[in-house]
Amino acid sequence: MCAAPKQGQNLPAGVDVEKETVLTGQVTDSAGSPVAGAFVRLLDSTGEFTAEVVASPTGDFRFFAAPGxxxxxxxxxxxxxxxxxxxxxxxxxxxxxxVAK
Known part of the structure; x- marks a missing residue:
């Protein structure tokens, strides 16, 4: 089966984690199963929408952000x-x- 790589494990080539702030994780349900296709939003400290990604088939997501x-x-x-x-x-x-209802 062809699928996106687990985002939480491999960063794109050229990413310097000593200079970049990377927010990563996995979306799961209450049983711990991955939730594919979830919309993951990044909101700033005031609750303003900043960015959105779709979780991979294994529920993984990643954002590049600033400290804060x-x-x-x-x-x-x-x-x-x-x-x-x-x-x-x-x-x-x-x-x-x-995630839960």
Whole structure:
């Protein structure tokens, strides 16, 4: 089966995690199963929409952002959920999102 690579594991060539802030994770349901195709939104500290990606077939997502406080919100037919991440500097910052009705 052909599918997108797990975004949380392999970053694109040329990404310098000592200079870039990467927010990554996986969308799962309450049983821990991946939620493919969820819309994952990146909201800034005031709740303003910044970006959106579609989770991979394995529920993975990735954003490149600046240090600060961010909300990651997942919307799917399985349910919705969100989490907050506050990276203080560059690197890979992982936060999974559990969705529920």
């Amino acid at each position: 406080t961010w909300t990651l919100r997942a919307l799917s037919s399985v349910g919705n959920g969100d989490t907050t991440v506050s990276p203080e500097g560059p690197g890979v910052h992982t936060r999974d999102i559990t």
